[in-house]
Amino acid sequence: MKIGVIGTGYQGLVTGTCLAENGHQVICMDRDADRVSRLNQGELPIHEPGLEELVIRNMEEERLRFTDTLDAVTDECLMIFLCVGAPVDRNGHVDTSRVLDVSSAIAGKTPAYRIIVNKTTCPPGTADRIEAIFREATPHPVDIVVNPDFMKEGSAVDDFLRPDRVVVGSEDVRIIEMFRELYRPFLRTGKPFLAMSRRDAEMVKYANNLMLAARISVMNQLADLCEALGCDIDQVREAVGADTRIGPMFLFPGLGFGGMGLPRDVATCAGLAREQGIPAGLMESILEVNRYRREKFLQTILAHFNEEVAGKHFAFWGAAFKPRTDDLRGAPALDLIAALVDRGATVRVYDPVAGPKLASRFSGGVELARKVYEALENADALVITTEWNEFRRPDYERMAALMRQRVIFDGRNLFTPAVIARAGFWYYSVGRPPAKPVTNQP
Secondary structure, X not given: OEEXXXXXXXXXXXXXXXHHHOOOEEEEEOOOHHHHHHXXXXXXXXXXXXXXXXXXXXXXXXXXXXXXXXXXXXXXOOEEEEOOOOOEOOOOOEOOHHHXXXXXXXHHHOOOOEEEEEOOOOOOOXXXXXXXXXXXXXXXXXXXXXXXXXXXXXXXXXXXXOOOOEEEEOOOHHHHHHHHHHHHHHOOOXXXXXXXXXXXHHHHHHXXXXXXXXXXXXXXXXXXXXXXXXXXXXXXXXXXHOOOOOOOOOOOXXXXXXXXXXXXXXXXXXXXXXXXXXXXHXXXXXXXXXXXXXXXXXXXXXXXXXXXXXXXXXEEEOOOOOOOOOXXXXXXXXXXXXXXXXXXXXXXXXXXXXXXXXXXXXXXXXXXXXXXXXXXXXXXXXXXXXXXXXXXXXXXXXXXXXXXXXXXXXXXXXXXXXXXXXXXXXXXOOOOOOEOOOOOOX
């Protein structure tokens, strides 16, 4: 099948590439001509494990191409996926103008029957508005389908190729069967294909992310309680996760959730609830707990230095909001770095892939380290904000020799407090009592 994808961000680029990987002829369109030019040269605008290899292979096999011309998509493709983004403001209002504008542009150009698939996360009822645009703008028949994605940055390729489930919103049996066949190669292990109404499918993504965000915020409040009462949240978490009614996923305390999806979708749910006159206190609290995580961690850092961080040098391990990605959107590191720099501290950051993007965020007070231990030279403290695997088993003796003061603030609970204390470090983590050095520092 010839398939078009509008937008080449995380969602669009992964969607188009993975469909091409399964034999479809895919045209990805983006209005950014420079991005399209770089993609055609095999240069990806994002870091996503495994994606570059698939893009290059499918381009070489002539199953995948990129264009900045909408005509190439509307003229050739029966099925067109919309992956253009719908930003959310602080009040949880979703701006669907990009989706609607693209729909209008396609409707004005389509020469025949088309299937328009909205993968952009939009409020229930958006598909109806897209359909109305097509009905008014073109005499050709059209089917509007909602097909939310559940890809996680850092594992997006695997999530698309081996999904937990596929959700398709359409009231037309023929369309449902067409999509069942489209996704059959990805569901060979028996994962469910779920057909439902378009409005239900639009709501699924919001509900999914709201539940995940709620688990994270609940665990972070439990971590605060454990810390105050002298308990170890890791022991509590393990016991709670063993309950089959709860399970262990998304029960790790830390600096809260970042990225685009969870903050956006929780804010949208709260906004939609307020619009409908439904109390949104729980949803708003999830966001407030998440905002508080960074402030509380910053206060821990400041308290150790008696509020005197001016002239201090802080090493940061990690900048992206999660490992295996270079995405800085909503990253806790950004807030912490900015707060310390504003107070007169200097910062040197090491992140395996997000360094170049971080450099453009700060005009002064922040340096980039090329290697993990380079960031520690003459540091008064190490702050860990992203749980990259290479940070989990460091050389403590080498760390101690490089640092001016042996202090670690671990926002991801990577280390065992007793081990760090025996290595001579002050160690602060999340939901566990601080560990004091048991050996004298030089």
